[in-house]
Structure formats: C-alpha cells, structure tokens
Amino acid sequence: MLLNFDGLGAWKWPLVIFTALVSLFLLLPILFIVALSFGSSQWLIFPPPGWTTKWYVELFADPRWIEAAWTSLRIGLVVTVLSVLLGLLASFGLVRGRFRGAETLRALFLTPMILPVVVFAVALYAFALRLGLNGTFAGFVLAHTIVALPFSIIAISGALQGFDQAIEDAAVLCGATPLEAKLRVTLPAISHGLFAAAIFSFLMSWDEVVLAIFMSSPTLQTLPVKIWTTLRQDLTPVIAAASTLLVALTLILMLLAALFRKGDAR
Amino acid sequence: MPAVAVPVSSRPAPLGAAEPSGFAYVVPALLLVIVFFVFPVAALLLRSVTEPAPGLGNYAELFGSTTYLRIFLNTFLVSGLVTLISVTAGFPVAWMLAIMPRRLGRIVFAILILSMWTNLLARTYAWMVLLQRTGVINKTLMAMGVIDKPLELVNNLTGVTIGMTYIMLPFVILPLTGVIRAIDPAILQAAALCGATRAQALRRVLLPLALPGILSGALMVFVMSLGYFVTPALLGGTANMMLAELIAQFVQSLVNWGMGAAAAFALLVVTLGLYALQLRFFGPGRAGGL
Incomplete structure (x- = not known):
C-alpha cells in the first residue's frame, strides 16, 4: 500500500x-x-535587464583566476594519483590481510572523514608552520590526500571485497607471477572501484576549501580559495561565471560516471 | 619471492597465504596518516593544556564565559534546526524516490547528485545573492505584498540555517532511500489487509521500520553541522558565530593557540562521541553518496 x-x-x-x-x-x-x-547587471538584479558574456571575459582576462584554477587542477591530479595508489595498497592489506588490529586500522583511516575538517585544518596549519609547508604545493597535496584517502579506501576495498580471490589464484596456477596476476586479473576486475576512488579523490581536492584557506599563501592559492577571498570582498558576477563553469564540470563528471556505470553493467 | 622453487603440486592450498599478513600493504598509508594527521592533531590538543600556562585554564575560560557559551548554544541550536528540517523534509522525498516510477526517480536522483557535487562555495554564493536585502526572495515577497520592508535573511542564524539545510538535504535523502527500499512492501500490504488506514500504516508500520535509518541520518547531519565552517562564515553574521568559526578566529586573528586548541578539543570530543553512539546503535553506516 x-x-x-x-x-x-x-x-x-x-x-x-x-x-x-x-x-x-x-x-x-x-x-x-x-x-x-550571463546577466548584465553588476548588482545581480534578477531577472537580468540584459544578457552578456562580459563576466566570462573578465574571468579569463584575470591571470589570478587562471592561475588558481591551474593550481587546483595540478594539486587535484597529484592527489588523485596518490590517494588511489595508497588506497589500493591499504585496501589490499585491510581486505586480505590477516593481522591483529585490522579493524582499528580501518577506523583510523576513516577518521579524517568524520573529524570536523576545521580541527584538522588548524592542527595541520600549526604543524606546517614549523615545517615551512605553508603555501607550498606539497603542503596542499598532503592535506588533500589525507581527506581523500578515506573515500578511496571505501570505494576500492568495497570493490575488492566483491572480487573472488580464487580467480587471481587461478591465474597464478596457470603460470602468472603473483604480481602479474594482480596487475592483469585483479586490477581490471576492480576497475570500477578504482574509477570511483579517482573521481571522489579529485572532487574532494578540487572542491576543498577549509584546509586550502589555512594552507594558502598570497602566491599560491587554489580556485576555492580564490572564490572565498573574492566572496569576502563583494558578490561580483565574476564569481557566478566561475561557479557556472564549476557546475558544468560537475555535469561532465556525472555524465562520465553514468557512462562508466552503464559500461560496467555487463 | 622464495629462493627455492616449490613444485606446485606439493602445496596447492595456501596460495592466498602468499601474502603472509598483508600488513606491509598498509604501511605507506599508515605512515602518511600518522605523521600528517594523528601527530598534528595530538600536538594541537596538547597545546590546549600547555599554552599559555600548564593547566586547565583554557577550558575554564571557554566554559566559564557567557560569550563562548552562547557560541556553543548557537552551534547546537542551528545544528538541531538543520537536522529537524532536513529529516522532516527529507523523509517524504526519500520515500517517494524509493517507490517512484523509474524515469521520474532518475530525474530526482540526478538533481540530488548535481546539488551534492556542485562546489560548496558556488552553492553558498547562490544563497548569499538570493537572501540579500535586495535579493530575489525579498523582492518577490514585497511584490506579492506579504511584507512591507525586506526581511533580514542573511548575516544571521536564519541564513545559516537555510544554507546548511540546503547542503544537508541530499545527505539525508540518499541513505534514507536505501533504507526504505529495503523494507518489504508485503509488510505494508499485510497492514492494509488487517484493516489499517494509510495514516495508521504510516505511523505504526512504515515509520517504525524506517526509524533506525531516520535516526542514523539525523545523527550524521547533526554531527556534520556542528563542525561546519564555510557556510556559517559566509551566511552568518559576526554577532552570531558558530564553533568552527570560533576555532579559526582564535588561531588566525587572535593567535591564541591555547584557546583555539581547547575549542577544537571540545568539538572533537562531541563529534567522535556522537559517532561512537551511532556505531554502537546503528552499526557502520554508509557515508552519504558512497
């Protein structure tokens, strides 16, 4: 009923x-x-009195926006690679390992996901100040990899749990080395988990703002930090243009994910 | 790996044991997490009892002053309201999403994902513009004659509540849809056959069956709201701060690490405590969207 x-x-x-x-x-x-x-009003009047693309022109003419986006992209890609690699290794250990404390370890790996990010941001800020990591590329990458890793581990260990290890063993029995079997049998079989881990890790880093605010310096900032500092000054339509491009990117990623899911459902 | 070649036939079974414990795989991630997560957080918390002087002075100041107590109160009040609204509005949507014809359901689902995956600052920016004095909402309400002068919708807790509810709704709806889908429709049919009206079936069968999912979703939203920084900082006013902003302010503007660390520790204890509660009662839940 x-x-x-x-x-x-x-x-x-x-x-x-x-x-x-x-x-x-x-x-x-x-x-x-x-x-x-696309509205022509500087004061964000709605519905707009006319239509224009001048905010996009302004956005692309400002090297600070382009530079911030480029920094975000580079950080996001490095974070994605690191998070998927570390997540893959850790998932192998957590899913197949037979050692004491595996459950506790899993909980530890997932903690950055539930700990309020502002607590971690402040803690890492203090730590980075001592090491001179603030305002460096490595600092951003480290901070974002920590918060991306839980999502990567969840996605990959989920896929790995659904994969029957007997198939990998069969490849070894047929003459493959254990590494070959892992690379050519297991990895393709869990590729949907790896893909999900990559998308989540990238989005995590690309959209992350709190850690980035604390990590940034006047010379090195990510796109969200640029939006943040601009927002604190005024509500200029240039931010709307930047946001629209981000929405477009989200749509593309959603489409990719949907296509991948379709291809995956054999 | 082994130097001696062992004939396959002599040891067919323990192939899986080729990875003796598997611990080595975990080491790289573990090192990263210990050095750049566990250690910095522990070091920060330590500062709450060592700076400026050893002792519990920071905590006494934090819990002894009405200014800070008001911030705690604000944080709990907004988080509670956001939780209440998003669960109340989210339940019917999750319910419909679970039983809707597939084509319709897909549209709603796509909207949820789009909203969840769109940059947080972009969404907050939208609300800053929508809610301002000369924004669309005030103008529409004035044109309709509902109000004479613009409502103060932003730079206060109203704005924060609206903006955060917007962000939390998908986090309630998506997991709850799964919970409702898992309920056997035959149970509801049985209720109908036994003469239950729709209201009775809802109150005494569907809601109780969905209750663990509702409570676990509510707890998750509440905990996430407690530590939220971006939305309160942009939509809230300086007069009504929330806890995460207080922590950032102590550290960034006031450079008072002792107080900042104490406030961070308070937030951490409440957050992890509530999560432990959730694990105890509902088991390991699934994070929103995964």
Whole structure:
C-alpha cells in the first residue's frame, strides 16, 4: 500500500508535489547562478535587464583566476594519483590481510572523514608552520590526500571485497607471477572501484576549501580559495561565471560516471 | 619471492597465504596518516593544556564565559534546526524516490547528485545573492505584498540555517532511500489487509521500520553541522558565530593557540562521541553518496 506508488491513493499527489518542490529547492539556486553569470547587471538584479558574456571575459582576462584554477587542477591530479595508489595498497592489506588490529586500522583511516575538517585544518596549519609547508604545493597535496584517502579506501576495498580471490589464484596456477596476476586479473576486475576512488579523490581536492584557506599563501592559492577571498570582498558576477563553469564540470563528471556505470553493467 | 622453487603440486592450498599478513600493504598509508594527521592533531590538543600556562585554564575560560557559551548554544541550536528540517523534509522525498516510477526517480536522483557535487562555495554564493536585502526572495515577497520592508535573511542564524539545510538535504535523502527500499512492501500490504488506514500504516508500520535509518541520518547531519565552517562564515553574521568559526578566529586573528586548541578539543570530543553512539546503535553506516 504505502510502498506501492499506485497504491498511495489520495496521498499520491500531495507527496509527488512535495517531492517536486524539494527537488526545485535543490535545483533552482544552481540554475539561478547560471542565469546570473550571463546577466548584465553588476548588482545581480534578477531577472537580468540584459544578457552578456562580459563576466566570462573578465574571468579569463584575470591571470589570478587562471592561475588558481591551474593550481587546483595540478594539486587535484597529484592527489588523485596518490590517494588511489595508497588506497589500493591499504585496501589490499585491510581486505586480505590477516593481522591483529585490522579493524582499528580501518577506523583510523576513516577518521579524517568524520573529524570536523576545521580541527584538522588548524592542527595541520600549526604543524606546517614549523615545517615551512605553508603555501607550498606539497603542503596542499598532503592535506588533500589525507581527506581523500578515506573515500578511496571505501570505494576500492568495497570493490575488492566483491572480487573472488580464487580467480587471481587461478591465474597464478596457470603460470602468472603473483604480481602479474594482480596487475592483469585483479586490477581490471576492480576497475570500477578504482574509477570511483579517482573521481571522489579529485572532487574532494578540487572542491576543498577549509584546509586550502589555512594552507594558502598570497602566491599560491587554489580556485576555492580564490572564490572565498573574492566572496569576502563583494558578490561580483565574476564569481557566478566561475561557479557556472564549476557546475558544468560537475555535469561532465556525472555524465562520465553514468557512462562508466552503464559500461560496467555487463 | 622464495629462493627455492616449490613444485606446485606439493602445496596447492595456501596460495592466498602468499601474502603472509598483508600488513606491509598498509604501511605507506599508515605512515602518511600518522605523521600528517594523528601527530598534528595530538600536538594541537596538547597545546590546549600547555599554552599559555600548564593547566586547565583554557577550558575554564571557554566554559566559564557567557560569550563562548552562547557560541556553543548557537552551534547546537542551528545544528538541531538543520537536522529537524532536513529529516522532516527529507523523509517524504526519500520515500517517494524509493517507490517512484523509474524515469521520474532518475530525474530526482540526478538533481540530488548535481546539488551534492556542485562546489560548496558556488552553492553558498547562490544563497548569499538570493537572501540579500535586495535579493530575489525579498523582492518577490514585497511584490506579492506579504511584507512591507525586506526581511533580514542573511548575516544571521536564519541564513545559516537555510544554507546548511540546503547542503544537508541530499545527505539525508540518499541513505534514507536505501533504507526504505529495503523494507518489504508485503509488510505494508499485510497492514492494509488487517484493516489499517494509510495514516495508521504510516505511523505504526512504515515509520517504525524506517526509524533506525531516520535516526542514523539525523545523527550524521547533526554531527556534520556542528563542525561546519564555510557556510556559517559566509551566511552568518559576526554577532552570531558558530564553533568552527570560533576555532579559526582564535588561531588566525587572535593567535591564541591555547584557546583555539581547547575549542577544537571540545568539538572533537562531541563529534567522535556522537559517532561512537551511532556505531554502537546503528552499526557502520554508509557515508552519504558512497
């Protein structure tokens, strides 16, 4: 009755309308930014009095925005590689290892995901000040890898748990070395987990702002830090243009993920 | 690896044992986490009892002053409100998403993912613009004659609550959808056959069955809200700070590491305590979106 869409009777339409309203609540602000980014009003009047692409021109003409985006991209890619590699190794250990304290270790690896990021940010800030890591590329990479790693471990160990180790053993019996078997049998079989880990790790780093605020220096900042410092000054439509490009990137990643899932469902 | 070649036939079984314990695999990640996570956090917490003078002076000041108590109160109040609203609004949506025709469900699902994956600052920026005095919401309400002068929707706790509810909603809806999907529809049919009305079936069958999922989602949102920094800093006002902002302010503007560390420790204890509670009652939950 209540778990059958057609059995809801008189409740059906109120519930559907409510769901539509909540969906609109989630969707409209995003569409709103996209519209504003093409609006001609400096004061963000809505609906815009006219349409323009001048905010995009302004965005691309400012080397600080381009540089920040480039820094974010470089950090994100390095973090993705590190987080997937470390996550893969750790997942092998956690899923297949037979050692005491594996559960505790897993909990430790997942802690950066639940600890309020501001606590970690302040702690790492103090530590980085002593090591001279503030404002360095390595500092950003370290900070972001720590918070990306839990997501990588969850995705990869989930895939690894679903893979029957007997297949890898069979490859070894057929003459492959253990490393060959892992690289050519196991890795392709858990590629969906690796892919998910890569996407989550990249997004984690690309969107991360709190750690980045504490890690940044006037000479090295990521895109979110640039948005943050600009937002604290005024609400210029240039931010709307930058945000719209970020929304577009999200859409592309969603599409990629959907295509990959389709290809994966053999 | 072994220097002596062992005939395969003599040892067929323990192939899986080729990795004796597997601990070596964990070492690189473990080193990273210990050096750059465990150690810095521990070192920070230590400063709360050593700076400026050894002892519990920082904690006495933190819990003894009405200014800081108000910040704690604000944090709990906003987190509680955000939790209440997102769970109340999220449950019907999760319920519909679980039973909707697939094509409709896919649209709602895509909107949830888009909203969740869109840059946090972009979403917060949208609300800063929407909620300002001359923003769309105030203008529409004034044009409709609902209000005479603009409402103060931003730079206060109202703005923070709206902005954070917006961010937390997908985190409630997605896991809850899974919980509701896992409930056997036959149980609800049985309730109907036994003469239950829809309201009775909802109150006495569906809600109790979904309750563990609802509570665990509520706890997760509450904990996430307690430590939130970006949204309160941008949508809130200077008069109504939240805990995460206080920590950042102690460290960045006031350079008072002792107090900053004490406030961080308070936040850490509450957060990890509530998570332990969640693990104890609901088992290892799934993080939103994964």
